[in-house]
Amino acid sequence: MNSLVRLSVKDLGAYYTPQTIADILAEWVVQTGAETLLEPSIGDGALLRASLACAERKFPGSSRLRLIGCDIDDEAIAGVRSWLASSHALLAEDFLEVHPATMQRVDGVISNPPFTRNHALSRKRREELRQRFAVKGAAGLWVHFLLHAMDFLASGGRMAAVVPAAAMFTEYGREALKRICDNFEHVEFRQIIDRPLWSSHAEERGAIVLARNFGAGPCKLPSPSRWSAEGDRLADDQADNPLCFQQALAGASHLADLATLSIGAVTGYNKVFLMSEAERAEAHIEIEDLSIVAARSRHLKGLSISAEELCSLAESGERTWMLSPQDIAKSRRGVRRRLARIPAEMRRSVVWLNKRSPWWKVETGPACDAIFTYMNDCGPRIVIAGNGVRCTNTLHRIRFGPEINDDDRLVASLSMISSFGQLAAERVGRFYGGGVLKFELTDARRFPVLMRTGTPAKSAFEAADRAMRAGETEAARRVADAFLLPTVFGDLWESAGAEMMSEAIRLRSMRR
Secondary structure, three states, rough: OOOOOOOOOOOOOOOOOOHHHHHHHHHOOOOOOOEEEEEEEOOOOOOOOOOHHHHHHHHOOOOOOOOEEEEEHHHHHHHHHHHOOOEEEEEOOOOOOHHHHHOEEEEEEEEEEOOHHHHOHHHHHHHHHHHHOOOOOOOOHHHHHHHHHHHHHHEEEEEEEEHHHHHHHHHHHHHHHHHHHHHHHEEEEEEEOOOOOOOOOEEEEEEEEEEEEEEOOOOOOOEEEEOOOOOOOOOOOOOOHHHHHHHHOOOEEEHHHEEEEEEEEEEOOHHHHOOHHHHHHHHHHOHEEEEEOOOOOHHHHOOOEEEEEEEEEHHOOOEEOOOOOOOOOOOOHHHHHHHHOOOOOHHHHHHHHOOOOOOOOOOOOOOEEEEEOOEOOOOEEEEEEOOOOOOEEEEEEEEEEOOOOOHHHHHHHHHHHOOOHHHHHHHEOOOOOOOOOOOHHHHOOOOOEOOOOOOOHHHHHHHHHHHOOOOOOOHHHHHHHHHOOOHHHHHHHHHHHHHHHHHHHHHHHHHH
């Protein structure tokens, strides 16, 4: 009996394919009705059914399609075997352990590979796959599946696969797609803008890779096109921008022109390195061995944050103290006892603990001038930081350039919550699953910012800050619009703001 049979759908990285997506993939790979197709992870068999139906639809009564399906889940194999004709082959094996020499080359690969993330694999398995496939970074299991699947293709073959939406935006994802492009004459990358209805009810957002004429590459890495889960082509990202947004965008600066952005401090084990005031007192750890940090977006209620506020949060139970001793001498008994709570196996397996020397010394980095919120529902914020404030890597650290004065910093913060900033967020951010808008460093750096000059921003900033802290985000947006937009749109600023916000709300609704 396979040891993984009892694992859940999530553990297996399985997001069983919706019918509409299955039909798109089948339509791509079934061209003659006489192909031999390989499905490396059959799941509930949706792609096999779609391939058979497509072949019969295109070549009624004359289809000679042959299917080879593979899955590590014995129950999945048994379920598909109950309806699939015996002329088709099913392998109850881990596809990554199937050698291409064991079968004839296939005409097509149709695949919804496991979305299992890198961190969900054992350390030994990660290293083995990284070396075997020469993959860099934290590649998910889908990368290894598709690279391995190409070894089974005959010359001129096709491939159609579902991949995570992040494939085009992560370094390892783009590298994998480039390797696919190296081997095919033509490759398409289709972003699925609305969330597909996975049969497992998962919230992962997907994309589709379509490739033809294996062995005739290379081709260029394609720009992603936008599609609905129903298979309809949508307008390109910027094509349907309101004219007023395009006008404002033309005069905006990128955040990278104003500041340096970097990840916050990485502890490697937050359960031990982060603590509340009560935990600090109980562990008898001195303040000198700690740094005050913002560790969650919820720690940033307004548009500004001070060390005093973070200390108050620690007193109320939030974990805003970060262990950052300069040494762990015997006199620091509290520190040593706290660090001893990290299991030895964890010290050996966690990447960040391994790459530091000594392992317990967190690289706190410089204090923040401001903090950029990484995960958001209604667009990110630039939160101006007081003296001594740092953040963890769940947030982005901002250090403004020396030419950016205090007033400019407030303006940048107001721009983020304005109607312009809200629409820009929907255009620049990425949403993978659950409808949350995320901003990797590359996204944050290219975020457009309106930089009004002339009128001091302090009064408007303080009013918007108060509104945000009171939970009145719309009031804060109106303050930001009234301050920024007249410079761009004159007397028409209110209608321009309303038009941009309307589009932002439409896109936000689709994302959610």
